[in-house]
Amino acid sequence: MRVLILEDEPDLAEAVRDGLRLEAIAADVAGDGDSALELLDLHDYDVAILDRDVPGPSGDEVARRIVAGGTGPLVLMLTAADHLDDKASGFELGADDYLTKPFAMRELVLRLRALARRAERHRPPVVEIAGLRLDPFRREVFREGRYVALTRKQFAVLEVLVAAEGGVVSAEELLARAWDENADPFTNAVRITVSALRKRLGEPWVIATVPGVGYRIDG
Template sequence: MTVRVLIVEDEEFLADAIRTRLAMDAIAADIVGDGDAALEAAAINDYDVVLLDRDIPGTHGDDVCRTLAADPESPAILMLTAAGSLDDRVGGLELGADDYLSKPFEFPELIARLRALNRRSFTSLPPVLERRGVRLDPFRREVTVGGRFVTLARKEFAVLELLLQAQGGVVSAETILEKAWDENANPFTNSVKVTISNLRRKLGDPSIISTVAGVGYAITEESDND
């Protein structure tokens, strides 16, 4: 599923490396370097998962975890730490973390855990999304249309995933921008419109993506081209 992540990590090189690797899988991520900034960012933005380093400046990672976990509307928490003992893992989970990953880690495992955490909030959705002849596998990063493989850019993949997740519901341009881009995205940009246009072209005719005027975009059972 499309995932927007908050990376809470004070090691700048590692944080940048994680964000770069996530971007390769069409996962948008923001970075903060301390606990106070983490709580502020989580209160402002709609994140799906917080990748939380346990030992960070300011408000300690344990307290950040405890505060976020107390809110039933908070994002999932994947705690990240160099301490990998059983007691450390149990302690992190008892604080309210949803999962725990020790440093050093392999990026494929990190991405799989992030997607698994996000999928829990979409319990009615299967791992592979299908609608109107389009099949999207988020783990293999594959899209087929009527059995034909289609190559999509990262943002195109992320937007298509969001539309398929909605199961026929309308997704606003604002939601697409928030989920598929990061906090640096210009809210007045036409990136969403351009990406939708590119998706329609690559998925072929007749277009399965309809525009609901003044509302957003949808993949319905009988979608009309706009």
């Protein structure tokens, strides 16, 4: 299991990280919301442990973006906000669990493992097409047996294309399904992301452009 810890108190963040590593749980630390979002874009996490009151985008905003993405990690709020209304608002954001400070490390570990079991029960099937092997649960992609490292956005785009089973997906549909509702419809983000994705997957190109229509998996 790999988790992200969003916590702006360095001593607490280090203590949690070290405690989780002793339990064979890999953990990365972000001290502010912007760093957390960058790490979420670079790595695939099973659970995001979020403090709510942090510099930059709040833990609530980070949770909101994870939930809006649809395929991100599970969310565990770890915060001093312990009133029932605080917990209710956290769950309304889409949090999967809520633990208040101070807490016992053993309880945190038990909750993380329970979340991992829940995710395992809902594990989506591995998909293979055109020499690609896409595992939505582990967030892994292989091409002809070679592991391909992708950003979260690149993975999201590839997942939509693979789900189309060779059908054409328009840039507008990719924007709607791989970005959030605040995405600029006139942006060239889709073209840039598909171009980068092609390069990551390598030659011969497996993503074909259908001029004026969209993109599809070729082969």
